[in-house]
Amino acid sequence: MKITLKILFVFLFVSLLIIRPTPSYAWHGRTFVGVNLGVWPGPYYYGYPYYNYPYYSPAYYPDYAVVSSSSYQPVVVNGVTYYLNNGVYYIYTQYGYQAVATPAGVTAPVVQAAAQATVPTVVDTDDSITINVPNNKGGYTAVLLKKSGNGYVGPQGEFYAEFPKVSQLQVMYGK
Amino acid sequence: MGNKILLLGLFVLVLAGCATSTRYINYTDQRYPPKDEFYAINVFPQSQAQTSANPYYVIGKVSVEGLTSDGVSPETLTNRAKVLARKRGADAIINARTEVYHYYYGDQLLRFIGELIVYAPAVSK
Numbered sequence: 384m385k386i387t388l389k390i391l392f393v394f395l396f397v398s399l400l401i402i403r404p405t406p407s408y409a410w411h412g413r414t415f416v417g418v419n420l421g422v423w424p425g426p427y428y429y430g431y432p433y434y435n436y437p438y439y440s441p442a443y444y445p446d447y448a449v450v451s452s453s454s455y456q457p458v459v460v461n462g463v464t465y466y467l468n469n470g471v472y473y474i475y476t477q478y479g480y481q482a483v484a485t486p487a488g489v490t491a492p493v494v495q496a497a498a499q500a501t502v503p504t505v506v507d508t509d510d511s512i513t514i515n516v517p518n519n520k521g522g523y524t525a526v527l528l529k530k531s532g533n534g535y536v537g538p539q540g541e542f543y544a545e546f547p548k549v550s551q552l553q554v555m556y557g558k
Numbered sequence: 559m560g561n562k563i564l565l566l567g568l569f570v571l572v573l574a575g576c577a578t579s580t581r582y583i584n585y586t587d588q589r590y591p592p593k594d595e596f597y598a599i600n601v602f603p604q605s606q607a608q609t610s611a612n613p614y615y616v617i618g619k620v621s622v623e624g625l626t627s628d629g630v631s632p633e634t635l636t637n638r639a640k641v642l643a644r645k646r647g648a649d650a651i652i653n654a655r656t657e658v659y660h661y662y663y664g665d666q667l668l669r670f671i672g673e674l675i676v677y678a679p680a681v682s683k
Contacts, residue, residue: 385561468616469653470607479586479615481678482608 460486516552524556578624578638582646585618590647590676599640600650601672608652613678617648623669632656635670648674 455466455473466473466480472489473480510530515523528535528547535543539555593599602608622638624630635656643651654672661667 388561388565469604471609473616476615477586478588478678479617479676481615482613 455480458489460489514549514552516549516556518553518557526552526556577628577630578622578635580638580642581621582642583619585616588617590617592647593644593649595644597644599643599648601636601640601654602650602652604653604655608675614649614675615678616652616673616675618646618674619671620651620674621669621671623667626666626668630668632668632670635668639670639672643674646674647676649677650675 455468458465458467458472463474463486465483465486466475468480472483472485474483475481512528512530512535514526514528516526518524527538528543530536531542533544535546537543537547537552537555541555543551608614620639620642622635622642624635636654639651639654651672652675654670657669657671659667659669
C-alpha cells in the first residue's frame with residue numbers, strides 16, 4: 384500500500400513536470416502561452432458555447448477553453464488602420480496596441496434609447512389600436528390591432544388573447 | 559502515519575495544480591522586464607474606459623479561470639492575474655471582467671479576463 388502510494392505520488396509529480404504548453408489558438412497568430420492542467424475550464428469550444436447544441440452537453444464533451452486574442456475591430460480612417468476596442472482607438476505597433484486619441488472626422492456612435500422599444504406609441508380608436516413597433520431599419524412599423532371579443536387580431540389575422548407586448552409584435556412586424 | 563502524510567501531500571498537490579488555469583496571449587513580441595512582487599497592479603474594469611491622455615500600450619490578454627468548488631473566488635483569479643501581470647512587466651490591467659458559467663450540477667466556473675498594459679514613457683517636448 385505504501386509503495387503504491389509512493390509510486391502514485393512520483394507519477395503525479397513527474398506528470399506535472401512534463402506538462403506540455405497549450406497550443407496556439409490565437410486569431411492573431413501570436414504566441415499563446417498557457418499550461419494545460421487537465422481541468423476542463425468551461426463551456427467554450429472555439430469561441431461558442433456548447434449549450435447552443437443540445438447534444439453537446441459539457442458533461443460529455445469536455446475540452447479546453449479557447450480565448451480569442453482580442454476584440455480589436457479594425458477601422459480605417461483617412462487611410463490609417465485603427466483598432467477599436469471598448470470605445471478606445473488604438474494603432475498597432477511593435478510594442479503592442481497603442482492607445483490614441485479618437486481620429487479626426489470620427490463621430491462617436493449614437494446610442495439609441497432603449498426605452499423606445501419598450502414604450503410604443505399607441506393610437507386608440509373605437510375598435511382598433513395602432514401601435515408603432517420599432518423595426519430593424521431604425522424606424523417604426525404601424526401595426527393595427529382590431530378588438531375581437533376579449534382579444535385582439537393583428538394585420539395578418541393572428542389572434543392575441545391578451546394585449547400583445549411590443550416584443551411579440553416585433554417578431555412579426557419588426558423586420 | 560506515513561500514509562496519511564503521503565495522502566495529504568497528494569491531496570494538496572492535486573488541489574494546487576487544479577485550482578486555477580491561466581492563459582496568456584501576447585499581442586506583441588516585445589518583452590518587458592518583470593515587476594517586483596510589491597509592485598501594485600491597478601485593475602480597471604471594462605466599464606472604466608481608459609483615455610489616451612495617459613498613453614499606454616496593450617501588450618497582451620490574460621484569462622484565469624477556476625471552479626468555485628475548488629475554493630476559487632473572483633479575488634483569487636484577480637490576484638493570479640496580477641501575479642502574471644507583474645511577471646510580464648505590465649503596469650496595469652484594463653478591460654477586466656469576471657464571467658460566471660453555471661453548471662447544471664451546481665458548480666460555477668469563474669473566468670477573469672483582462673488586458674495587460676504598460677504605460678508609454680513620457681515624451682519630452
